[in-house]
Amino acid sequence: xxxxxxxxxxxxxxxxxxxxLSMKRASEELGVTPGAISxxxxxxxxxxxxxxxERHPRQLAxxxxxxxxxxxxxxxxxxxxxxxxxxxxRQRPDIVTLSCTTGFALQWLMxxxxxxxxxxxxxxxxxxxxxxxxxxxxDRVDLGIRHGLGSYPGLLSDRLIDDDFIxxxxxxxxxxxxxxxxxxGLTGEKLIHDVDRNDWRLWLExxxxxxxxxxxxVVIAADSNGALEAARAGLGFALVRRGFAEQDLDAGRLVTxxxxxxxxxxxxxxxYPPEALERAAVRRVRAWILAQAGLART
Numbered sequence: 001x002x003x004x005x006x007x008x009x010x011x012x013x014x015x016x017x018x019x020x021l022s023m024k025r026a027s028e029e030l031g032v033t034p035g036a037i038s039x040x041x042x043x044x045x046x047x048x049x050x051x052x053x054e055r056h057p058r059q060l061a062x063x064x065x066x067x068x069x070x071x072x073x074x075x076x077x078x079x080x081x082x083x084x085x086x087x088x089x090r091q092r093p094d095i096v097t098l099s100c101t102t103g104f105a106l107q108w109l110m111x112x113x114x115x116x117x118x119x120x121x122x123x124x125x126x127x128x129x130x131x132x133x134x135x136x137x138x139d140r141v142d143l144g145i146r147h148g149l150g151s152y153p154g155l156l157s158d159r160l161i162d163d164d165f166i167x168x169x170x171x172x173x174x175x176x177x178x179x180x181x182x183x184x185g186l187t188g189e190k191l192i193h194d195v196d197r198n199d200w201r202l203w204l205e206x207x208x209x210x211x212x213x214x215x216x217x218v219v220i221a222a223d224s225n226g227a228l229e230a231a232r233a234g235l236g237f238a239l240v241r242r243g244f245a246e247q248d249l250d251a252g253r254l255v256t257x258x259x260x261x262x263x264x265x266x267x268x269x270x271x272y273p274p275e276a277l278e279r280a281a282v283r284r285v286r287a288w289i290l291a292q293a294g295l296a297r298t
Contacts, residue, residue: 006047013040014052015077018070019275020154021060029137078278085279094281095124100145102129104268106225107244108161109145112292120288123281136273142282143289144271156277157269158286160293161243165199165262168245170234174257181257183209190236191217194227199262200239207260228254243268243293 005011016026017037027034045052052066062070085094100109105127116125128134134141136155150157167186177185183204191200191214200214217236220226228245231238232253242261248254270289276282 006044007040010040010044010047011073012077013037014044015070015073017041017053017060018062018066019074021062023060025137028135078275081278082280085281094122094279095126096143096279096281096285097126097128097141098143098145098285099128099130099134099139099141101131101147103225103244104145105129107228107241111247116285116288120284123284125285136276142272142276142279143286146269146271147266148269149265150267150269152269152271154273155271156274157271158290159267160270160289161241161268163264163266163268164242165194165203165239165264166242166245166256167203167237167239167258167260168228168231168249168254168256169237170232171252171255173231173234173237174255177257183207183258183260184211186212186237192227192230192236192238193217193219194238194240203239203260203262206262207258 012030013026013032013036016029017023020026020029023034023037023041027037030037041052048069050065050069051063052069054061054063109127113125128139128141133146134144136142136144145160146152146157147163150159174181176189186204186209193200196219197215197217200217204210204212204214218230220230225244227238227240228248230236231240232248237257239262245254245256249256270286272282272286277286
């Protein structure tokens with residue numbers, strides 16, 4: 001006689017709780033209450049005659065039996081998810097949701113997007129722009145671009161763009177400094193500020209040009225591409241993130257008249273939960289983003 005399997009809902013509850021090591025996060029993913037997840041897990045433990053979790057205040061840990069069971073179940077659920085996506089993809093493109101700020105989307109992502117869309121018609125890439133920190137489960141986000149130090153509990157991250165600041169200007173504007181420009185030559189020039197004026201102050205200190213008044217000039221919101229547009233239009237010298245200016249520099253629309261840059265501990269990272277890479281479409285989007293930054297990753 002064939003052995004009776006536990007209920008699928010109980011198995012799903014255990015797999016999600018084991019993956020997050022949290023009843024609350026599992027409940028958010030599955031759209032039920034934490035109490036329902038806890039009850040289903042206890043019923044599963046009773047039917048198996050095994051304890052799957054060590055329950056501590058505000059913390060879950062898998063028992064040895066629980067860890068072995070989780071590994072097998074995770075593979076099984078991955079196969080089911082892949083089979084479901086394969087069936088759905090025959091009828092419509094595979095949806096991948098990417099979250100980033102408006103500034104990142106305008107300055108870095110959008111100029112590179114046409115070729116991806118042409119090469120990947122089977123992927124429906126949806127880009128959500130927000131300055132807030134998204135919850136990957138609650139907001140149904142596959143990949144995110146975050147600005148920080150690269151450490152995000154429960155998530156994986158790939159360093160994408162270093163966030164050092166450089167001075168850029170239109171070729172005509174830069175020519176006003178002469179053939180061998182020095183930072184001191186910015187005295188009297190119009191400064192364009194991205195983020196705030198303090199970055200110009202720090203850059204001028206690094207460049208040993210204290211005579212330049214960093215307090216002058218217009219501040220353009222960081223979450224836009226206004227500073228780059230103003231520099232392209234010849235309205236002054238902008239201090240911007242290097243990664244955001246690369247395409248303009250390569251095309252000759254902008255030049256950087258000084259070698260000095262303002263280093264930062266912060267950078268842009270591609271961030272995602274480990275299970276996101278179980279989907280081939282998400283892996284392809286991640287690989288493309290990293291390739292655009294000159295980073296070949298597996």
